[in-house]
């Protein structure tokens with residue numbers, strides 16, 4: 156394994172001059188120098204490669220990776236068993252214009268691991284999976300309105316790109332869209348309600364025109380619903396004959412094999428997946444009840460897609476689910492994430508710093524400026540976002556790569572010594588940022 160020897164350091168801290176040069180050059184060919192706007196910002200890096208729980212950037216820096224590709228990397232980068240499967244598949248072909256045994260087996264494994272899954276259908280991204288789930292719900296009910304919740308992100312497509320943090324504060328709405336170029340008519344049937352408020356859902360569903368309610372079971376991958384909330388949603392949607400969709404694109408296969416629905420013991424009608432399902436290969440999936448899923452595949456709801464379920468990504472999904480199904484990856488994640496959550500929490504408390512660490516071992520967030528856990532969109536305003544950004548950058552120059560906003564994902568390759576290294580860097584970074 157490569158060591159820190161090649162790391163470029165200035166005053167004991169990493170420098171990212173090579174990244175800056177490469178991004179400036181790359182910006183001539185790619186707007187902003189990145190292919191996702193969610194990867195822009197102060198901490199943006201240009202990489203050379205990943206290995207296990209480590210990243211190596213173009214400056215030769217070695218970083219412990221808690222960004223994990225924004226969620227997909229659950230087994231670590233390039234785990235040998237998956238590399239072998241994928242190498243074999245590359246020799247057999249990427250996209251064959253038909254189905255493969257791996258595709259069927261990946262879907263079957265999903266039905267084994269996920270409580271709501273009686274069938275699954277593959278797409279290429281989480282955004283596509285959400286669009287398909289919503290289409291199935293509208294096809295099943297003959298209604299149009301979809302209820303989503305304030306602050307919940309369900310992908311980049313126009314209809315769901317609403318109710319999200321607005322640059323100027325507050326949330327986006329039909330009258331205050333999330334991005335220039337968004338079709339105002341696309342959000343006409345999307346209604347945004349506050350989360351954890353069952354009465355608001357009851358009142359809206361009583362009007363009789365709602366096709367689906369969509370929620371992340373574990374909001375942002377670290378915020379638990381109020382006790383009984385998901386069960387309440389289940390009961391209300393069932394009573395009004397509305398499809399309940401859990402967006403498990405972050406929580407799926409990350410918080411455990413059965414995702415948020417297993418964690419909270421509530422089974423939706425449909426669930427959407429992406430990210431950890433294929434350890435980084437671009438995939439999306441909808442899983443759910445046979446009665447609903449059967450509306451596609453020759454039924455009235457159409458779901459085409461050139462790359463859907465291609466041979467390469469479904470081999471990755473089959474391989475990832477097979478490895479995850481053995482359980483030891485989750486033991487490593489629980490151990491690493493558990494140590495980090497309690498270690499970060501202790502360091503904050505010992506130094507009397509207002510802050511908290513919230514989430515589950517595979518996915519958690521560090522907040523500064525408030526001791527209270529975040530449980531609503533309003534609570535997010537109590538967090539000192541500027542201090543968190545400074546902390547994330549102070550960690551990055553110490554070789555620890557977290558997501559802006561203070562989010563950490565762990566994976567099966569986060570060994571004890573990397574966790575030790577992270578705890579030391581956190582202590583040092585805290586002292587620099589908060590004093």
Ligand SMILES: Cc1ncc(COP(=O)(O)O)c(C=O)c1O
Nearest residue numbers: 280281282308309310404405429
């Ligand atoms: C909860 C949730 N839903 C949907 C998506 C969209 O997935 P993708 O970026 O693969 O389109 C994301 C992506 O971050 C997400 O976090």
